[in-house]
Amino acid sequence: MLVTGGSRGIGEMIATGFVEAGARVYISSRKQKVCDEVAGRLSQAGKCVSLPADLGSEAGCKQLAAAYRAHEDGLDVLVNNAGANWGASFEDFPDSAWDKVLALNLKAILFLTRELAPELEKNASPDDPSRVINIGSIDGLHVPALDTYSYSSSKAAVHHLTRVLAKRLAASKVTVNAIAPGPFRSKMMAETLDNFGDMIVAQVPLSRIGEPEDMAGIAIYLASRAGSYLTGTVIPVDGGMSGCL
Numbered sequence: 001m002l003v004t005g006g007s008r009g010i011g012e013m014i015a016t017g018f019v020e021a022g023a024r025v026y027i028s029s030r031k032q033k034v035c036d037e038v039a040g041r042l043s044q045a046g047k048c049v050s051l052p053a054d055l056g057s058e059a060g061c062k063q064l065a066a067a068y069r070a071h072e073d074g075l076d077v078l079v080n081n082a083g084a085n086w087g088a089s090f091e092d093f094p095d096s097a098w099d100k101v102l103a104l105n106l107k108a109i110l111f112l113t114r115e116l117a118p119e120l121e122k123n124a125s126p127d128d129p130s131r132v133i134n135i136g137s138i139d140g141l142h143v144p145a146l147d148t149y150s151y152s153s154s155k156a157a158v159h160h161l162t163r164v165l166a167k168r169l170a171a172s173k174v175t176v177n178a179i180a181p182g183p184f185r186s187k188m189m190a191e192t193l194d195n196f197g198d199m200i201v202a203q204v205p206l207s208r209i210g211e212p213e214d215m216a217g218i219a220i221y222l223a224s225r226a227g228s229y230l231t232g233t234v235i236p237v238d239g240g241m242s243g244c245l
C-alpha cells in the first residue's frame with residue numbers, strides 16, 4: 001500500500017496502523033530526510049519504504065508512480081492523504097492560495113490515481129477489490145469556523161471526485177471512498193488546537209479530538225474484507241461533529 005503525506009500527522013497514523021497489521025507500506029512526502037527517518041522507524045515494526053516526491057504538480061505525481069513501480073508491479077491500497085491548508089481573511093484571500101491548495105488537495109488525487117490505475121487494476125478482483133482512500137475533511141461537509149476558502153472548497157471537491165472516480169473505476173474492481181476527519185493532532189492542526197482546542201473539543205459530541213487508532217482503524221476497515229462492498233462513500237470520523245448538529 002502507498003500513503004501520500006505518510007511522514008507525519010494523519011498519514012503517519014494510517015501508515016503505522018497498516019505496518020503494525022503486517023502490510024508492506026510505502027510512504028511519501030516532500031522532505032526526503034523526514035520521510036526516510038519515519039520509514040526507518042516504522043520498519044522496526046514491519047516493512048516501510050520511503051518514496052519522497054512533491055505532489056503539487058502532475059510531474060511530481062508521475063515521478064512518485066514511477067518510483068513505486070520500481071519496487072512493485074501491483075497496488076492493493078492507495079491512500080491519497082497529502083494536503084495543505086491556507087488561512088487568510090475574506091478581504092485578502094490571495095490567488096496563490098487557490099493554486100497551491102487545489103493542486104495538492106484535489107488535482108494530485110486524480111493524477112496519482114490515474115497514474116497508478118494499472119497497478120491497482122492488476123491486484124483487483126471481484127471478491128477483493130483494490131482500494132483508493134481519499135482524505136477529505138469535515139470542512140468539506142460543513143462551513144468551517146476559520147477563513148479557509150480554498151481548503152474547504154477543495155475538500156468538498158475531494159468528496160465529489162471520490163464519487164466520480166468510484167463510478168469510473170468500479171468496472172475495474174477498484175473501490176474509491178473518502179474519510180472526512182474531524183480534529184486530529186498534526187502539524188497542520190497544531191496552531192488551531194493550541195489556540196482553540198478547548199472550544200473545538202466543546203463542539204465535539206464525544207468530547208475529545210481524534211486519536212491515531214481512530215484514523216488507522218477506519219482506513220484498515222475500508223481496506224479489509226468488511227469494507228469491500230463500499231464505494232463512493234464519504235465517512236466522517238469526527239466524534240459526531242458533522243452529523244449530530
Ligand SMILES: NC(=O)c1ccc[n+]([C@@H]2O[C@H](COP(=O)([O-])OP(=O)(O)OC[C@H]3O[C@@H](n4cnc5c(N)ncnc54)[C@H](OP(=O)(O)O)[C@@H]3O)[C@@H](O)[C@H]2O)c1
Nearest residue numbers: 005007009010029030031054055083137183184186187188
Ligand atoms: N489534522 C486534522 O485535524 C485534519 C482534519 C481534516 C482533514 N485533514 C486532512 O488530512 C490530511 C493530512 O493532514 P495532516 O493534518 O496530517 O497535515 P500535516 O501534518 O501537515 O501533514 C501533511 C503531510 O503531507 C505532506 N505534504 C505536504 N505538501 C506536500 C506536497 N506538495 N507533496 C507531497 N507531500 C506533501 C507533508 O510532508 P512534507 O511537508 O515533507 O511534504 C506531510 O507528510 C490532509 O489532506 C488534511 O486536509 C486533517
